[in-house]
Amino acid sequence: MLAVNYTELRGNLREYMDKVSDDFETLIVTRKKNKNIVMISEETYNNMIENMYLMGNQTNYKWLMESKKQLEDGLLQVKELLEVAADE
Template sequence: MPAEIRAVSTKELRQNFKKYADDITNFGETVIVTRPENKNVVVISESEYNSWQETNYLLASQKNRNALQNSINQLDKPDSKSHLLTPTEFEQLAND
């Protein structure tokens, strides 16, 4: 189930920062801080941010996207077997 997304004002965030920070880090919530002229800010946990950064990195190159798609296609085959790749094996697959 996706984490809850909550919109709060800057005043509300300031007054209850600890509660919101705890909810963000403990429950994976996302908080949209509403500001004038729709210049809103989104607050997420560091681990969520790092996950997004890793995904962006993995999808940044066409070779990586092809390697990931190849892996997904292999998993969809009826005779597929699960196998964890070492970083070296993944690099070799990405460079093919």
């Protein structure tokens, strides 16, 4: 996680935006009166929203936790996928 004040960000906006998007850094932009801003990449944001949705639904959460437990307990099956030509 990086922290930078508004003046520094304004002077080097492209550099900081590249760090956020290319390196998946979280950037805290510090401002007066503790009105700080968090900058994250669109990909990070989308992942966060998806996780909040999946984990926020009790049915989904239980299903995911049961699946995780099965995986950790070695209760899985590996299957080979067959590739089918597009013209078939």
